[in-house]
Amino acid sequence: MKRLCWPLASLLAVVIVTLLYLFVIRGSTLPASDGRTSIVLTSGERDLVLTEMRGFLIAVQQITQGVVDDDTGAIAVAARRAGGAATHEVPPSLVGKLPIEFKRLGFDTHSQFDRLALDTEQLGDAAHAQRALATLxxxxxxxxxxxxxDLESR
Ligand code: HEC
Incomplete structure (x- = not known):
């Protein structure tokens, strides 16, 4: 019994590490023709992420407008909409396809929008918000x- 346990445990460890690598670190990726890394998704998954992207663009426009108008209330509202609370329910199957650096950058972007909202509420300083937006x-x-x-070919 005991002699069987070690090989089984090592096999299990190898399986777990491989799965972690595939679904947490690498995701569903391929080298793309333009030198970038292509994340291969279904059309529904791509639609979901691109909808979130257009939300980011709206937030950037509205924050910039708020800076021009010196309207810190509008800046905070726009930034909060793109913050962590606004993240769509991302299905686990999609999370598994996103490489770890993509997830890190995406998460960090949402939290920088949250921080921008909070700072703008507390400081009431449009110029500070503009600098934070440039960094973000x-x-x-x-x-x-x-x-x-890119789309999965099926
Ligand atoms: C974690 C990675 C990531 C971050 C951060 C990110 N994007 Fe994107 N975005 C993408 C990818 C990947 C695409 C698809 C590009 C492609 O296929 O060529 C995309 C596409 C878009 C599009 C096109 C949407 C459409 O309908 O086609 C817009 C607009 C956009 N992003 C805006 C933004 C803005 C503004 C920010 C920052 C506030 C941002 N994105 C941050 C990864 C990201």
Missing amino acids: MQNCVACHAAYRF
């Missing part, structure tokens, strides 16, 4: 430079 948008640039979406 480095995430948009970095992620778009690294990843794109």
Whole structure:
């Protein structure tokens, strides 16, 4: 019995590490023709993420408008809409397809929007919000430079 246990335990460990690598770290990715990493999704999954992206763009426009109008209330409302609470219910199957760096950048972007909302409420400073937006948008640039979406061929 005892002699069987070790090989079985090691096998289980290898399986767990492989699954963790595939579903947490690597995701469903392929090298793309343009040098980026392609994340391969179903059309429904891609629609969901791109809808969230358009929400980001709306927030960027509204925050910029708020800075121009010196309307810190509008800045905070727009930033909060793109924050963590606004994250769509992402199905676990989709989470498993996203590589770890993509998840990190996405999560960090939502939390920077939350921080921008909170800081703007507390400081009432549109210029501070504008600087925070400039920093936050480095995430948009970095992620778009690294990843794109392609459809599963079925
Ligand atoms: C975690 C990665 C990531 C972050 C962060 C990110 N994006 Fe994206 N976004 C993508 C990917 C991948 C695509 C698809 C690009 C492609 O397939 O060429 C995309 C597409 C888009 C699109 C196109 C939507 C459509 O309907 O086609 C917009 C607009 C967009 N992003 C805006 C933003 C803005 C604004 C930010 C920052 C506030 C941002 N994104 C942050 C990964 C990201």
